[in-house]
Amino acid sequence: MPSEKKSEELASRALEVLGRPREEFRSTLIVTSEELRSLLDAGSATAEARAARTAAELGAFAVGHIDIEKFSSFQQKGAAVPVSEAPRLDAASRTLRSLLELGDDLYFVRVSSGGDLRDSVSHGLGRAGRAFGAARTVELARSGKYDEEVHGGWLDSFPPSLWNRREWELAPPLIVEVDGADLRPGGLMEFLDGNQKIVLVVRGPAPPAALARLITPGVTVLQTEDPAELSLVAEAEGPAIGALMPPDSCRFVHVPATGEGRARLTVHHMPDEEPKRALGGISVFQQADALRHLATLAAGWGLAAAGDVGPSGDGASGPAGAATAADKLAAWILRQADLQEAG
Amino acid sequence: MSHSCSLLAPVDEDQEFHLDDYEGARARWCPGCGDHSVLTAAQRLLVDEQLKPEETVFVSGIGCSSRFPHYMKTYGFHGLHGRALPVATGIKLHRPDLNVFVVMGDGDCVSIGAGHWVHATRYNVDMVAMMLDNNIYGLTKMQTSPTTPQGYKSNTQPQGSWLPALNPIEATLGITNASFVAQTAEWIPAHLFATLQAAYRHNGFAFVRVLQRCPVFTADIYMDAVRNPEMIDMLDHPDGVPVPESLRQIYPNHLRHDPLNLSAARDLAADTSRIRLGVFFRDEGLPRYEETRHLPAHTADDKIRILNEELDQYAV
Amino acid sequence: MAEDTAVKTREQTGRAQVIRSTQCTVEVVSDSGEGAQKCGQTFGAVSAKMGNGVWTVEIIPAEIQPPPRSPAGASGNRIRIGERVVTNWGDRTNVCIAFNEQVLLARHRLDAIEDDAILLVENMWATHSDEDIRAEWTAAMEELGGAGYRIIEVPMEQECLTVVDNARKGKNMFALGILCWMFDRDMDLTREQIAHAFRKKAAEITERNHQLLELGYAWADENLDVRIDVRPGLSAENTLVMNGNQAAAFGAVAAGMEMAAMYPITPATSVSHQLGEIFYKFGGIVHQAEDEIAAVGVAIGASYSGKVAFTITSGPGLALKTEFLGLSVMAEIPLVVVDVQRGGPSTGLPTKVEQSDLLAALFGQPGDAPHVVMAPATIEECFHAMITARRIAETFRTLVVVMTDANLATGVQPFPRPTLDPAWQGSAPDMSAIPEGKPPYDWDEATGLSRRFIPGTPGGMHTLTGLAHDGNSRVAYASAINQKSSEMRSRKMAVLQSTLRPPEVYGAESGDLLVVGWGSTKGAIEEAVDRARAEGVSVSSLHLRFLSPMEPGLKAIFSRFKKVMTVEINYSDELDMPYITEENRRRGQLAWLLRAQTLVDVDCWTRVLGEPLRPGAIHDVIRSNVSKGGAA
Structure with a gap:
């Protein structure tokens, strides 16, 4: 299907733009995995195995010059891991390696048509979150606090509801393909924490201002049609969500305040058409209400789009485009006022 | 180097830290020494920002102020005279996940370590660099420092300092890629705290000169300024350090100064007829060296694979 | 020919x-x-x-x-x-x-x-x-x-x-x-x-x-x-061709190091040229610092906070780094320093070979600063020595100086391609929580060894200091504490020495003359020994890889030869020069060291011609010393 192909293409563009957060998560996986490998090497080995390991680590220059067995008897013993816990550490190590082997697939989820966006995101993050689960398993095992009852499933899924502050800071980025008709982002609020980056690649008609509901002071929120603009999400400090929207959706960006005189909400485009049809279970009212919300926020901050340049330095909409957006926004606000009077 | 840290860390992540979590050995500076006040401000900052003690490193050189790390309960590196900045740079290049604070004296920073001060400013590695400036060598008992006022008598220059004092703020503002340059005074704790907080929150190398009284050797230098707030101009701007509410009345002279305005900053710094406190310059858009040099991590096996490819070029 | x-x-x-x-x-x-x-x-x-x-x-x-x-x-x-x-x-x-x-x-x-x-x-x-x-x-x-x-x-x-x-x-x-x-x-x-x-x-x-x-x-x-x-x-087949600086650069990569901090200095700089081309592919940084001092400072900062780092320099740079090298010993921060020796003193002969940094490398740091000095003897060893150096630095929390020279640095030679082993990169630093009450210098009474506390490690907060300190890293001027901590730092060298094997003698185990060398002269010395032995001269040689601590068993080996002499590329007086006597004669640096270490009357023949020693010249020296030495 052409649209599917297009969304795949957009998803891979999104992947590209999210290169840095992806690389950071992968690096964290690698460093953790290597540390765990060292722990396993050091912890469970016999004296002979340790000597063999020492010989390997000292390399060829030591041959004939260093008595390896003796040398290995002097090295610092790593933190002792109870022998009984070794299998658990092995399992954690395998989990980390399997995540590494997943490569970029780790950062993708697809919401099947009619599926629940929130659940899919939770599932995707819970999958990458197994890295956190694995690390916690290791920590618990070596401190003797591991409890199968409580921690048993952590290597299979470690959902965001269990993440701590540090884990949120190291959160894996996620790219989500979702039908416009399933775009109910309200449930995503709980995932916008720490350093979480989420990109929604929206297929087919969608509520034009769906993400407006996510605008809160500390979160970067972006709706755009241009994958390159996703760099605003990738480079944002703190949590950020962006959606690649179908044509004639709202295009806006909200960035947490960075100082006086800098725009927080910039609206680049308002749709030409008002929502007329329900999309999936999303009613006309809900769609329009999101638009109203966006307009209210923009008006409330006195930023009627024109002339406001977000930190993006936004080249997508020149002054003319901005002016049009401003006009439309003004018109919108007026219309809403009329509607309310009429009602 | 890769910028990542391992996930392997104890589970108790959401612990709340209090002042005593940051208190190390009892400070042994002289009574009345300005360093006490800086220590308190730093500890308050760590509480406020809830920095993990084990993920925070205070690096210092040698001198009175360089005892600072011993009085914190974080990691500390009390190294060589003048050489705190290279060490801090090395730490941050290898471990950007750590919060790095550097504490130097005036002799440390702008005399023996002057080359490092210039280049650390240019590297713009994300850290807070405090220069505790008491205008004198204290630990070695009163020798002239580069910031000693001209004519001020010391043991090495008993006829009075021969040269005009070096102006660290003006000099730092002249260094390419300087991204945060501020001045505060230890006798104004609210301003000191606000300045350190702005420095900590700044992404890049935050240079803070702290005017600091030495009750033993230079007690008189800042005496007038302490007694007479009229002598001080507070640089005021929301992008810098807004003058704290509690100080607005006491320090009546406020200068509106946009810290993005470098030439205005240089003019303000060059005019030494007034003591100016606040952020002279701040630009988060400048390149940070540890970011520029950021690299992804590799597994041991990956490295072997790449190394073999590289060695192929030298294979016979 | x-x-x-x-x-x-x-x-x-x-x-x-x-x-x-x-x-x-x-x-x-x-x-x-x-x-x-x-x-x-x-x-x-x-x-x-x-x-x-x-x-x-x-x-x-x-x-x-x-x-x-x-x-x-x-x-x-x-x-x-x-x-x-x-x-x-x-x-x-x-x-x-x-x-x-x-x-x-x-x-x-x-x-x-x-x-x-x-x-x-x-x-x-x-x-x-x-x-x-x-x-x-x-x-x-x-x-x-x-x-x-x-x-x-x-x-x-x-x-x-x-x-x-x-x-x-x-x-x-x-x-x-x-x-x-x-x-x-x-x-x-x-x-x-x-x-x-x-x-x-x-x-x-x-x-x-x-x-x-x-x-x-x-x-x-x-x-x-x-x-x-x-x-x-x-x-x-399976051969690599490169010079010693390239070999050292690749060795550093193979050793898993990720930070090379340096300042340009001939003839060491080309190590960083090589690294500059490849290091980033391994997550490694070549940091060109503002000066030699900052270079070692950055390396120490990086080492302190995790993986062992290294710095590359030559004589004048080594001199500038001495204060930091002392700190690395005092605070027990692992560090590898590559010293590519050139002619000295001062700016000397920047592009030419000499082996005159030996004593400076051993004793250049004011105060007592025991540490490891090792010297690869071939281009191939320049590669492998980096791996061993990193491991020793890590295990012994110590400074390791790897001494090469302009001869190895610029000489190009084929050598067997090493079969790479991921184990060379060592283990990730141990960052597991530190048990309450465990001091940062928890010296093992017998060995002086202790676990390194790396920032980020929970429970390990302490302030490292270059001042005299006790096991808790608290500044301490008490005489007993200084005696004890000096002893602990020194003990580590004895422990390392106990793991070293006596050097192998090249040629017969006893005889008229034993030539002792170190570093890049191995090939020339052994070729000269071969020529002399082919003529029936009773000569053997021995080549040291560890100069500090010194390889064991030397005195016993020396005792089996009528005469022992070093051959080195550094300056020594000769007895037929004006004013020179047995008493005031300044000897080759290794000879100096061996005499002190073994109390054997070790002679020397050294030249500072700004070029590698020629086997023919060493051959002549062997011949004249065996006849002079009263060989049978």
Whole structure:
């Protein structure tokens, strides 16, 4: 299907733009995995195995010059891991390696048509979150606090509801393909924490201002049609969500305040058409209400789009485009006022 | 180097830290020494920002102020005279996940370590660099420092300092890629705290000169300024350090100064007829060296694979 | 070829006389910028690929831009090839190809040329429009002519101009063509090697160089009547060819290090050039610091916070780093320092080899600063030593100085390709929570070893200090504490020494003379020992890799020889010099050390000629010392 192909293409563009957060998560996986490998090497080995390991680590220059067995008897013993816990550490190590082997697939989820966006995101993050689960398993095992009852499933899924502050800071980025008709982002609020980056690649008609509901002071929120603009999400400090929207959706960006005189909400485009049809279970009212919300926020901050340049330095909409957006926004606000009077 | 840290860390992540979590050995500076006040401000900052003690490193050189790390309960590196900045740079290049604070004296920073001060400013590695400036060598008992006022008598220059004092703020503002340059005074704790907080929150190398009284050797230098707030101009701007509410009345002279305005900053710094406190310059858009040099991590096996490819070029 | 270095036979095939030899030394010399080095390197690489033993050294002018046609400007390459492995640069040159007579004269005056050598020299200067140049030519040829060399004039310029407009840029490949004909090199390999050398340039450049190569080859075929046959007797399979600085750079990568902090200094800098090309692919940073002090400071900061880091320097830089090196010892921060030695003191001979930093490396840090000093002896060992150095630094929380020199740094030699092992990278630093109450210097009473507390490790908060400190890293001036902590730092060296094996003796286990060396002189010493033993002289040698702590068992080994002497590239007085007595004689640095360590009356023979030692010279020393030493 052409649209599917297009969304795949957009998803891979999104992947590209999210290169840095992806690389950071992968690096964290690698460093953790290597540390765990060292722990396993050091912890469970016999004296002979340790000597063999020492010989390997000292390399060829030591041959004939260093008595390896003796040398290995002097090295610092790593933190002792109870022998009984070794299998658990092995399992954690395998989990980390399997995540590494997943490569970029780790950062993708697809919401099947009619599926629940929130659940899919939770599932995707819970999958990458197994890295956190694995690390916690290791920590618990070596401190003797591991409890199968409580921690048993952590290597299979470690959902965001269990993440701590540090884990949120190291959160894996996620790219989500979702039908416009399933775009109910309200449930995503709980995932916008720490350093979480989420990109929604929206297929087919969608509520034009769906993400407006996510605008809160500390979160970067972006709706755009241009994958390159996703760099605003990738480079944002703190949590950020962006959606690649179908044509004639709202295009806006909200960035947490960075100082006086800098725009927080910039609206680049308002749709030409008002929502007329329900999309999936999303009613006309809900769609329009999101638009109203966006307009209210923009008006409330006195930023009627024109002339406001977000930190993006936004080249997508020149002054003319901005002016049009401003006009439309003004018109919108007026219309809403009329509607309310009429009602 | 890769910028990542391992996930392997104890589970108790959401612990709340209090002042005593940051208190190390009892400070042994002289009574009345300005360093006490800086220590308190730093500890308050760590509480406020809830920095993990084990993920925070205070690096210092040698001198009175360089005892600072011993009085914190974080990691500390009390190294060589003048050489705190290279060490801090090395730490941050290898471990950007750590919060790095550097504490130097005036002799440390702008005399023996002057080359490092210039280049650390240019590297713009994300850290807070405090220069505790008491205008004198204290630990070695009163020798002239580069910031000693001209004519001020010391043991090495008993006829009075021969040269005009070096102006660290003006000099730092002249260094390419300087991204945060501020001045505060230890006798104004609210301003000191606000300045350190702005420095900590700044992404890049935050240079803070702290005017600091030495009750033993230079007690008189800042005496007038302490007694007479009229002598001080507070640089005021929301992008810098807004003058704290509690100080607005006491320090009546406020200068509106946009810290993005470098030439205005240089003019303000060059005019030494007034003591100016606040952020002279701040630009988060400048390149940070540890970011520029950021690299992804590799597994041991990956490295072997790449190394073999590289060695192929030298294979016979 | 000198009788004692090579077995040779002559035969006539067709027009050309063929001299068969077990080894041969070739020099290519020119003004700097004329590409003699590329010619020499290519010849060396092709020979290595064909299965010859090879040792290549650069001939480096003293100045960056010496005036053209000046003896001081001689620049180029010296390539020694052999049927078997070649371990050093050899004695004098057998074949020299020169782009002007002045650089040739320079080599002659340096006594670098063998008496019966074949010299090929560009002859455009004989008919040059400048009268002075013509006069210089005549004078030089007269001086050279008196020495008995076989001199062949080559119209390089004239020939090259048939292919290129600027012959200055092409003579090196023409000369390579001549050498390829003389030594019957594999031309396909040579073309490949040229293509590789110019891979970063436009394709036409490679093509033009190929043309010049063929031209030189054809000219030689037509005009020369002597060829030299050094048969390849080695398998070139699984071999790497590189210089010692490159080997050290790759070794650092293989050792898993990720931070090289440095400041440019000859002859160490090229380690960072190599790393600059590749290190980032491994997550490694080459940090070019603002000065030598900052370089070691950054390395120490990085090491302190995780993986062991290293810095690269040479004598003057080592001097600047001493305060930080003391800190690394005092605070027990692992660190690897590579010292690529050059001539000294002061700025000395920046491009030339010397082994004069030994005592500075051991004792240069004011205060008592026990640490490890090791010295690779071959280019191959430059690679492997980095791996061992990192591991020792980590395990013993110590400074490890790896001493190479300009000879290893710039010498190029094939060596067996190592089978890479991920274990070389060591383990990730232990960052598991530190049990409450465990001090940061929890010295094991017997060994002085303790666990390193790395920032980020929970429970390990402490302030590291360069001041005297107790086990808790608290500043402590109490005399007992200083005594104890000094003892702990020193003990680690004894513990490391207890793991070292006594060195192997090269040759018989006892005899008249034992020659002791360290570092890059191994090949030359052992070749000299071989020659002397072949003559029936009772001599053996021993080569040290660990200078601090010193390898064990030396006294016992020394006692089995009538005389022990070191051979080193550093300065020592000789007894026949004015005022010099047994009492005031300043000896070679290793000799100094060995005498102190073993109380054996170790003699020395050392030279600081700004060049590697020649096996022939060492051979002479052995002969004279054995007869002098009253050998039976």
